[in-house]
Amino acid sequence: MADMSVAAPRSRGLSLPRVNIRAVVMVLYLGFLLLPIYWLINMSLKTNSEILGTFSLWPQNLTFDNYRTILTDPAWYMGYVNSLIYVVMNTVISLTVALPAAYAFSRYRFMGDKHLFFWLLTNRMAPPAVFALPFFQLYSSIGLFDTHIAVALAHCLFNVPLAVWILEGFMRGVPKEIDETAYIDGYSFGRFFVKIFMPLIASGIGVAAFFNFMFSWVELLLSRTLTSVNAKPIAATMTRTVSASGLDWGVLAAAGVLTIVPGALVIWFVRNYIAKGFALGRV
Template identity: 35%
Template sequence: MNGTASQRMLRILAAWFVVGLFALPIYYWITVAFKPNRDIFALPPIFFDFDWNLSSFEEVFGLSFGFEKGLEVLPGGGNFYMLPNLWASVVIAVLSTLLTVVVATLASYALSRMRIPGQHHFVFFVLSTRMMPPVAIAIPMFFIYKSFGLLDTYTGIILVHALMNMPLAVLLLKSFFDDIPTEIDEAALIDGASRVLIFRKIVLPMAMGGIAATAVLCFIFSWTEFLFVLTLTQTAFKTVPVAASTFVTSTGTAWGNMAALGTAAMIPAFVFILLVQRNLVRGLTLGSLKQ
């Protein structure tokens, strides 16, 4: 028992060490958002004992908060007003994820359940498009978008994010549909159900875990994507990753403001993951047990 207890304690300590190893940089980045400049560059680094303030958040979000004056809107939005950029990121990430998941779900179900001539070659073609580095198509996409008037538009960025996410989403969802026994479809067909009804009432609810896992990956890619937004937008809007690269002044990089924006940018991703958490756990374990 002593040996077993010691091993269990070592596993717990190792787990906490790994958690701390990943959590420490995030914690330090969050504290930078609340630090004055003199504490940001202090050596050795200050982790706890510093003067907390909200000036970086006030400049980024154009809001001023005080216990006596309450919440006020700053005229002009501060020096680094980024609330429109945060909203643009939310709109693009949500809509591109929704578009990708809807199209990929239908395509992956067809690939999983229907016998299509040259199916294996088609799957390989879908996978090969994801192997291409984004920088290889950024300039061609710029000229295509310029010809169709899609530069500096939400529609253009949503489409290109969906395009880049589609191969991964199709292949990932196909693996989830493959794990659902085809005998279920066959039994429903014998009972007189149509393919559409089987997909909507039987297969789709069983694959919700896989769909949630795919949606999380698509959302994170769109939320953090930099190159296409930088290339295909000019003046109308910038998403958070591109906007964060502009935090440069005559005196250097505004690390406090950048950390404030980065801290706020974590929240939508965490909220989205929490909303699909139940289905996400099912999706990560789907197929791990075979009957």
């Protein structure tokens, strides 16, 4: 439905007594979502002695030392850099290969198309735990262990099928007549695809990019298995440093807060498309 944004205002008469209940449910739910996050932020602004010594709902002695520790220590902040590098790489690779494939699935029938599509999806269903060890051996044997590209490629396992799925959904919404008109006008496939088609599904590409970013950013098992030092993601840095230094709660909380920031920033840009994107373009 392309015209959902211009739907006329619904009559309030029907739902007047319910407005309050709805607001209450919404506030309760958002409160439930935000309370644990608040607690994390709260802890990140305390010193360790305060965390362990007294129980308080907000920091008594506000301190930014935990953040300073992370932002000045390369062992910490390189984790963020590494994560961002492989996430961006993965997003670019996934979209590049998924775009033509999604076009093929949305426009043509060909031998084995349905099987192929389901086979792609099965990779989204494959438990990463199944692949952890073989991945480790595969990438070690071709000398890619502990590189950003290894993690980026490994994450393609679930991100490429997802990108194909989302893009196919968005492409289906573009009338086929547009393709045909362009070909009659003498456009080659490549030029048509880049100049006409891609702008038409720009929001779909944005959504797919967002989802690839998201799933690559949140994944830990594979990225931890495939890296040791040079490409170690922030998530792994957290687990290891914590176990080594005897649970430095304040720094741990601060590192956690900083991992939420990129996601929150990205989400703001795609907020109007999130809902449609989660429906994989199928609304």
